[in-house]
Amino acid sequence: MSVLIYAENTGGKFKKSTFEVISYANVIAKEQKTNLVAISIGNVENAELEKLAKYGVDKVLSVTGEQLKLFVNQAYASIIAEGAKASSADTIVLSASFSGKGLAPRIAVKMDAGFVDGAIGLPSFNGSFTVRKGAFSGKAFADVSLTSTNKVISLVPNSYKVVEDTKPAAIETFAPVIKESDFRTMVKEIVRAADKVSLPEAEIVVSGGRGLKGPENWGMIEELAELLGAATACSKPVSDAHWRPHSEHVGQTGIAVSPNLYIAIGISGAIQHLAGVSASKTIVVINKDPEAPFFKAADYGIVGDAFEVIPRLIEAVKEFKSAHA
Amino acid sequence: MKILVCISNVPDTTTKITFSDDLKSFNPAGVQFIINPYDEIALTRALELTESQAGTVTVINIGDASTEPTIRKALAIGATDAVRINATPRDAYFVAGQIAAYAKDKGFDLILTGRESIDYNGSQVASMLGEKLDLPAVCIVKSLMIEGSTATLEREIEGGKEVLTCPLPLVASATEGMAEPRIPNMRGIMSARTKPLTVVEPVDIPQLQQIIKFDKPQSRGQVKLVAADEVNKLVDLLHGEAKAI
Ligand SMILES: Cc1cc2nc3c(=O)[nH]c(=O)nc-3n(C[C@H](O)[C@H](O)[C@H](O)COP(=O)(O)OP(=O)(O)OC[C@H]3O[C@@H](n4cnc5c(N)ncnc54)[C@H](O)[C@@H]3O)c2cc1C
Numbered sequence: 001m002s003v004l005i006y007a008e009n010t011g012g013k014f015k016k017s018t019f020e021v022i023s024y025a026n027v028i029a030k031e032q033k034t035n036l037v038a039i040s041i042g043n044v045e046n047a048e049l050e051k052l053a054k055y056g057v058d059k060v061l062s063v064t065g066e067q068l069k070l071f072v073n074q075a076y077a078s079i080i081a082e083g084a085k086a087s088s089a090d091t092i093v094l095s096a097s098f099s100g101k102g103l104a105p106r107i108a109v110k111m112d113a114g115f116v117d118g119a120i121g122l123p124s125f126n127g128s129f130t131v132r133k134g135a136f137s138g139k140a141f142a143d144v145s146l147t148s149t150n151k152v153i154s155l156v157p158n159s160y161k162v163v164e165d166t167k168p169a170a171i172e173t174f175a176p177v178i179k180e181s182d183f184r185t186m187v188k189e190i191v192r193a194a195d196k197v198s199l200p201e202a203e204i205v206v207s208g209g210r211g212l213k214g215p216e217n218w219g220m221i222e223e224l225a226e227l228l229g230a231a232t233a234c235s236k237p238v239s240d241a242h243w244r245p246h247s248e249h250v251g252q253t254g255i256a257v258s259p260n261l262y263i264a265i266g267i268s269g270a271i272q273h274l275a276g277v278s279a280s281k282t283i284v285v286i287n288k289d290p291e292a293p294f295f296k297a298a299d300y301g302i303v304g305d306a307f308e309v310i311p312r313l314i315e316a317v318k319e320f321k322s323a324h325a
Numbered sequence: 326m327k328i329l330v331c332i333s334n335v336p337d338t339t340t341k342i343t344f345s346d347d348l349k350s351f352n353p354a355g356v357q358f359i360i361n362p363y364d365e366i367a368l369t370r371a372l373e374l375t376e377s378q379a380g381t382v383t384v385i386n387i388g389d390a391s392t393e394p395t396i397r398k399a400l401a402i403g404a405t406d407a408v409r410i411n412a413t414p415r416d417a418y419f420v421a422g423q424i425a426a427y428a429k430d431k432g433f434d435l436i437l438t439g440r441e442s443i444d445y446n447g448s449q450v451a452s453m454l455g456e457k458l459d460l461p462a463v464c465i466v467k468s469l470m471i472e473g474s475t476a477t478l479e480r481e482i483e484g485g486k487e488v489l490t491c492p493l494p495l496v497a498s499a500t501e502g503m504a505e506p507r508i509p510n511m512r513g514i515m516s517a518r519t520k521p522l523t524v525v526e527p528v529d530i531p532q533l534q535q536i537i538k539f540d541k542p543q544s545r546g547q548v549k550l551v552a553a554d555e556v557n558k559l560v561d562l563l564h565g566e567a568k569a570i
Pocket residue numbers: 208209210211212234235236237238249250251252253254265266267268269270271272273276286287288289292304305306307338362
């Protein structure tokens with residue numbers, strides 16, 4: 001038996017969420033006294049593959065090929081399932097990233113596996129295999145017990161700390177045969193803002209609401225975010241009005257985030273907004289209305305006008321950074 | 326074009342969530358149910374596609390008779406007909422299994438779902454359906470165009486988007502941007518009453534998992550306020566106390 005993780009990369013580099021997944025799966029493998037195997041798909045250099053060994057992987061299966069350079073959901077899922085067979089893995093862990101969300105359910109069906117999507121904690125090992133996940137869009141948690149032999153878990157980015165555990169991992173080439181009909185989708189173009197922190201993976205998020213009055217006022221939000229190495233986000237009315245792209249909309253009907261720090265500026269704290277951000281570790285609210293409901297769901301607050309407070313906050317962060325540089 | 330849209334019956338977004346005494350199930354008492362917001366986006370796009378290039382839109386829901394108002398709402402928005410699989414949806418694997426069993430010999434060109442349901446937040450059904458029907462599944466799609474027998478889709482990825490093409494038939498899960506949800510008009514509501522709603526009995530699906538307990542996040546306690554002219558205090562707290570920066 002073994003535990004298999006999917007080591008997702010972006011442009012040949014492993015993502016932080018991949019190291020989180022390995023660290024998480026390493027605990028399961030140790031508990032079950034079994035090996036931890038990683039499978040990498042796409043063209044990843046050996047030096048990069050070796051990084052996987054830093055977090056507890058015993059063996060790396062590397063799958064390369066012209067057809068696999070870009071993500072193909074069906075083919076990748078088949079490869080991971082083949083990797084599970086080849087390494088007798090009964091537990092598969094991958095990130096609940098955008099691509100992971102498409103892969104994991106397919107793998108679960110292929111392996112007749114019970115599946116926890118969006119796990120936020122380790123399984124319990126006391127007889128049952130029970131994993132906690134968020135439910136009702138952040139308003140609740142559900143403990144899901146997997147009763148099947150095979151198990152698939154997708155892990156929410158930022159919900160498990162990266163832990164080093166260096167091992168001498170063997171890197172092997174793996175070349176399963178994949179049927180041609182798994183390659184029906186064809187990537188034409190990838191559009192990515194190169195210098196932006198990705199929202200679901202960000203450790204700090206700076207978010208603006210309707211209180212900012214208009215898209216022309218986002219300069220200070222972006223400046224604050226850049227200083228903090230944060231991603232930018234917004235409330236739903238802001239993206240509905242096209243002040244910001246839909247991909248920044250957080251909440252019950254947008255992206256659910258769970259950063260270390262969420263800074264909400266000019267957002268009232270409607271129940272649908274809170275649902276998607278309440279898993280954040282620390283919440284700061286800046287709002288001119290002392291009665292804004294968001295203050296009840298915050299750790300720290302400033303009652304004040306964003307147009308005065310944010311420029312001051314930018315200065316204070318600059319001072320802090322130069323003092324701690 | 327023949328389109329199937331999978332709709333889920335979920336608590337209204339303003340619902341205060343409560344559970345049964347044994348914490349094993351959601352307490353539906355007094356709760357208003359709606360079409361899952363992402364499914365509404367999928368349904369609207371399906372209607373737009375059949376308006377521009379002829380076809381039918383069937384909606385399917387797994388649920389007991391109590392979900393029929395939600396199904397009728399989908400018919401009022403414009404779906405051609407509806408199917409209800411008469412079962413309590415146990416989990417996504419069960420739901421995908423029921424839909425696949427129904428859809429496998431019906432020749433749908435396109436099967437749409439929402440990116441996730443806002444109750445159990447699975448984001449599983451689209452991909453599971455793809456696997457069960459041996460079809461490509463493209464998840465979290467914000468733009469869907471169809472020309473002839475080829476779909477061009479934009480799916481979300483971290484920090485951007487991926488543009489891809491795929492021959493029909495395929496499965497896709499919808500997110501914001503694919504369409505602006507429609508509100509049913511009076512004529513829609515009237516005609517929904519007489520549109521066909523077929524009830525189908527479920528097939529057997531093995532159970533692989535079970536929710537054993539729900540609970541709610543702990544509240545954060547009292548907020549610490551910092552004066553608007555002392556923002557450097559906030560920075561100190563975030564660094565020293567919260568260890569967030
Ligand atoms: C089905 C459904 C789903 C929804 N899903 C979501 C979701 O996923 N995410 C989401 O965010 N919303 C969602 N909503 C909308 C939600 O109900 C609220 O309407 C929305 O969150 C409000 O956005 P806001 O806080 O930016 O705006 P408002 O509620 O208008 O709040 C603006 C805030 O800014 C403050 N303000 C104004 N001027 C200033 C200033 N100069 N300085 C500081 N503060 C200022 C005001 O005091 C106010 O508190 C949903 C609604 C529905 C019906």
